[in-house]
Amino acid sequence: MMKAKVLEAIGERDLSRSAGVDAALSANDRLKYCLSLLQMAVARADHPEQPSDSLRWERLASGIENPSLDRLIREARRENGRYKLPDYPAVLQQIVQDLRVMAAPVLAGNGVPGPHAELRERLERLLSKLEKSEGDLVDATTILDLTGAEAGGLHQFVMDLHKALNAMQAELAEERIDGASVYHVEDSDRPLISAFMSGLNRTAPLKFHHPGLGTTATRAGTRLIIQNDLGTTDAHVIVIHVEGLTVRITHTDVHPERIEFLREMLKRHGTSWGDERGDERNRPAESALGGVPFQLVTGRFDAKDSGELLAYLEFLASRLVFLIDWNRARKQLRGFLRGKDRIALLGWAADAEVGHRGFLEMGGAQLINRAIEDSGASAMHFGDRLCDVLGAEPSMEFLRFVFRAAMEGLRDHQSASLIRDRVRAELQAHFSTEGRRLLLLAGEHAALIFEIATLARDGVRSIQAGDRGGSFERLAHRASAYEHSADELVAASRDAIQRRPEYSALFRLLEMADNAADELEEVAFLMELLAESESGGPVLEALAALADLLVQAAQEWVKAVSHASRVEKPLGAGAQDDVSDFLTSVDALFALEHRADDAERALTRAAVQTAIDFRQLHIYSKMAHSLEEASDSLKWSGLIARDYLLGNTAGLEAARS
Numbered sequence: 173m174m175k176a177k178v179l180e181a182i183g184e185r186d187l188s189r190s191a192g193v194d195a196a197l198s199a200n201d202r203l204k205y206c207l208s209l210l211q212m213a214v215a216r217a218d219h220p221e222q223p224s225d226s227l228r229w230e231r232l233a234s235g236i237e238n239p240s241l242d243r244l245i246r247e248a249r250r251e252n253g254r255y256k257l258p259d260y261p262a263v264l265q266q267i268v269q270d271l272r273v274m275a276a277p278v279l280a281g282n283g284v285p286g287p288h289a290e291l292r293e294r295l296e297r298l299l300s301k302l303e304k305s306e307g308d309l310v311d312a313t314t315i316l317d318l319t320g321a322e323a324g325g326l327h328q329f330v331m332d333l334h335k336a337l338n339a340m341q342a343e344l345a346e347e348r349i350d351g352a353s354v355y356h357v358e359d360s361d362r363p364l365i366s367a368f369m370s371g372l373n374r375t376a377p378l379k380f381h382h383p384g385l386g387t388t389a390t391r392a393g394t395r396l397i398i399q400n401d402l403g404t405t406d407a408h409v410i411v412i413h414v415e416g417l418t419v420r421i422t423h424t425d426v427h428p429e430r431i432e433f434l435r436e437m438l439k440r441h442g443t444s445w446g447d448e449r450g451d452e453r454n455r456p457a458e459s460a461l462g463g464v465p466f467q468l469v470t471g472r473f474d475a476k477d478s479g480e481l482l483a484y485l486e487f488l489a490s491r492l493v494f495l496i497d498w499n500r501a502r503k504q505l506r507g508f509l510r511g512k513d514r515i516a517l518l519g520w521a522a523d524a525e526v527g528h529r530g531f532l533e534m535g536g537a538q539l540i541n542r543a544i545e546d547s548g549a550s551a552m553h554f555g556d557r558l559c560d561v562l563g564a565e566p567s568m569e570f571l572r573f574v575f576r577a578a579m580e581g582l583r584d585h586q587s588a589s590l591i592r593d594r595v596r597a598e599l600q601a602h603f604s605t606e607g608r609r610l611l612l613l614a615g616e617h618a619a620l621i622f623e624i625a626t627l628a629r630d631g632v633r634s635i636q637a638g639d640r641g642g643s644f645e646r647l648a649h650r651a652s653a654y655e656h657s658a659d660e661l662v663a664a665s666r667d668a669i670q671r672r673p674e675y676s677a678l679f680r681l682l683e684m685a686d687n688a689a690d691e692l693e694e695v696a697f698l699m700e701l702l703a704e705s706e707s708g709g710p711v712l713e714a715l716a717a718l719a720d721l722l723v724q725a726a727q728e729w730v731k732a733v734s735h736a737s738r739v740e741k742p743l744g745a746g747a748q749d750d751v752s753d754f755l756t757s758v759d760a761l762f763a764l765e766h767r768a769d770d771a772e773r774a775l776t777r778a779a780v781q782t783a784i785d786f787r788q789l790h791i792y793s794k795m796a797h798s799l800e801e802a803s804d805s806l807k808w809s810g811l812i813a814r815d816y817l818l819g820n821t822a823g824l825e826a827a828r829s
Contacts, residue, residue, distance in 0.1 A: 192277040193340050194386055194401060198235060199270035200337070201383075203330050205234040206267050209241065210257070211319045213248035214312075217255050232533075235383035238262060255315065260308040267318075267326070268302050271295065278336045291336075294329050302326075352387040352398075361396045364414055365389050367482040368398055371490035378493050378527035380582055385492060402495055410492065417481050419488070421471040427499045428467050433515070435471070437491045437522055441484055443471045493529070494522040501528035504536035505571070508558040513568060521575050530579035534591055540574065543596040563668065566602055573598050610668060610678040611737035613661050617682055617689070618733045620658045622726040624651045624692040625802070629719040631699040636712045644700035651696030658689040681812040685729070687805040691798040692722065698795055705788045714775035715792070718799045721771055725764040729806050732757035736813055754817065758810040768803035772796050 209227055216224045226242040240259050247258045257263075275295050305314070318326050347354050349362060350369035357365070369387065376385050386401040396414040408430075413420040421443070425431050435445060475481035498518065505514040521528050531539070540558070559567040574595050581591035631647050662682050669679040735754035779792035 196274045199273040201234045217248040232381040367485045368489045371486035375490045375493045417475040419473040534578045543599045615733045617661045618730040625722045625726040628695040655693035677816040685809040688802040691802040711778040714778045718771040728757045728760040761810040765807040772800040
């Protein structure tokens with residue numbers, strides 16, 4: 173009934189009576205569930221040896237959110253000649269609440285004698301009896317009074333109310349158009365209603381067992397009015413006025429964030445909102461009714477022609493299902509994503525027409541937490557958020573999979589266990605690919621080392637060929653840019669290791685390789701000074717030979733990391749070729765490092781013999797030392813990679829893709 177009161181509060185009296193009837197019929201569904209629950213609980217207590225159903229799906233379909241009621245049938249038992257029913261007081265409270273809602277539109281003619289007065293007296297007697305009940309021990313007579321069809325009982329009263337409501341609904345709704353209850357409309361309204369219902373019916377299945385999306389349409393003067401029931405939240409109402417080519421939206425909600433979400437969904441169609449148009453009356457403002465605070469905003473869309481008007485109504489209606497349980501879904505994602513990413517995920521789910529209700533139907537956060545427990549993810553600890561372990565984008569990718577798997581699984585009537593298995597397998601894949609992702613980072617880093625080594629080698633060759641006026645400053649700048657990019661990859665690796673410390677060996681590998689990038693960038697920096705000195709002959713030949721060896725070592729390091737990232741299994745089967753190629757490249761690194769040692773000594777000897785001053789000797793010595801250090805760093809990086817992949821089976825498994 174709160175929706176009917178909200179409609180009256182925002183000036184939609186033409187719809188409030190229909191909304192009251194709709195609310196009453198929804199209350200009837202909940203009452204039927206409660207009575208069935210009590211009947212089956214008693215049957216279970218009398219015959220505990222027989223199988224029973226929890227009526228969970230019936231509860232969800234009726235719109236009751238209390239999951240503790242699912243245990244009532246299972247735990248019902250006889251005790252000292254009475255029935256012990258867990259949560260029985262909660263069931264009675266639900267019955268009392270729904271009796272009031274169901275009776276409200278029927279008894280709206282307060283003080284009128286006849287059938288209404290008789291119904292009011294019966295309601296007051298029943299409420300008086302129900303409100304006196306306490307505890308979870310119930311005798312058989314009380315259950316019979318509640319569930320039996322005897323005259324004067326609750327069941328009979330509910331049936332009488334239902335008949336009256338059906339008569340009221342028939343009086344209100346002259347016809348139905350594609351599922352919408354319609355009354356007092358003109359022929360020109362029918363295409364508009366059909367367009368709205370086309371969008372609504374396309375996405376409505378994504379709400380699954382959740383109630384809501386009932387649509388009522390009527391005409392008031394020059395306006396077609398369409399109202400949609402957005403589920404069970406009391407003050408969550410959307411009303412659409414269509415007048416000419418203009419659509420006006422009135423939206424009330426208790427969650428300002430959900431209002432903003434609707435505005436964001438409609439942004440692509442150029443919907444303007446009251447506060448953006450400068451209309452003081454339409455600014456979002458908090459109101460309250462019956463102790464329930466809610467916010468009201470209004471939007472407007474002006475179509476160019478009838479085709480655009482119909483397309484807008486269809487799109488608007490197709491978005492409504494994504495508002496149902498939106499705030500609940502946002503809260504369920506707290507343990508996995510940061511705030512802005514939670515909103516982004518829900519936005520993606522709406523754009524992709526996947527929705528979030530399937531995720532909630534499958535247990536929401538519980539579905540993912542169970543997958544984490546079942547997958548034995550050692551990287552996750554109590555209090556960790558998934559995004560802090562996997563990273564923001566991999567976590568988003570995983571949750572997009574979860575949303576889609578839940579939606580498609582429920583749509584295709586897959587078993588819950590199959591859907592849970594798919595989620596667990598996907599999560600395990602995300603955890604196990606972190607090693608490969610870090611090795612791919614190492615591969616990008618290795619490519620940068622090769623670029624810097626090539627610049628250094630080409631610079632020496634240019635000087636050796638007599639080109640001392642070349643742009644060595646630009647060469648040094650390019651090498652510095654490559655080295656800066658390499659540092660960024662190391663930083664990214666460091667962030668990943670903070671989330672996944674079991675891969676710390678891969679960070680040590682990158683850190684060691686980065687020493688080579690630093691040393692080679694130093695050689696590129698010294699190239700201009702080398703060109704300015706009057707060096708030549710044997711010393712330049714020795715320097716060029718050492719630089720050549722560094723290019724070869726960088727090539728082997730690129731190949732080694734590439735093969736390592738493709739290792740998928742322990743030794744044998746499909747991994748054997750990549751493991752063999754990886755080991756060959758690492759062995760080549762060792763051989764090149766030994767040759768670099770010899771080349772450094774040759775360069776030192778030539779420098780001492782030919783240097784004409786201390787400045788020139790310092791340049792030779794510094795370049796020789798940096799090149800040899802780079803070679804040494806690549807060798808040690810190869811050793812770390814070898815130990816990581818081959819040290820034990822667990823290490824190899826961690827690098828699987």
